[in-house]
Amino acid sequence: MKTIQLRRYTLVEGEYDAFVSWWGEWMPKVRPAAGFAIEFAYGLRETSEFVWAVSAEGDEAAFLALEKVYMASDARAEAFAGVPQRVAEHNIRFVQDFFPGR
Template sequence: MKTIQLRRYTLVDGEYDAFLSWWQGSMPRVRPEAGFAIEFAYGLRETNEFVWAVSAPGDQDAFLALEATYMESDARAAVFAGVPQRVAEYNVRFVDDFA
């Protein structure tokens, strides 16, 4: 069993390329090191959006416990240090996996 979180962002105008560069250089390293798997990631340049999914083994409670540890980690703090706010709106939800 795994839990999947869908993360949809509307990016700050003019920050699309900078966000993608930062994300590609950071998340594929830091999230798996913290016990997560990145299921997919897509950018929608026309609408200034970025959509990705991250998963972790277990139920939602296990995911939330892992996420709490990740949010407080030095590794996460390091990849966000000095990075300007590039996300204007977050929409983060758990999804049902039917595959």
């Protein structure tokens, strides 16, 4: 069993390219190292949106426990050090996978 979290962001106007560059440099390193898998990541330049999903083995409680450790990690702190706020709005929810085992 794995738990998937869908993360939808509306980015600060004018920050799309900087955000995508930062995300591409850091998230593929720090999230997997913390026990997560990145399911997908898509950007919509025209509307300054970024949508991605991250998963972890286990149920929601296991995901949240892993996320708590990740949020307090040195690796995450390094990834966010000196980075301005580029996300104007975020919507983060757990979702169901209707095509497991693809």
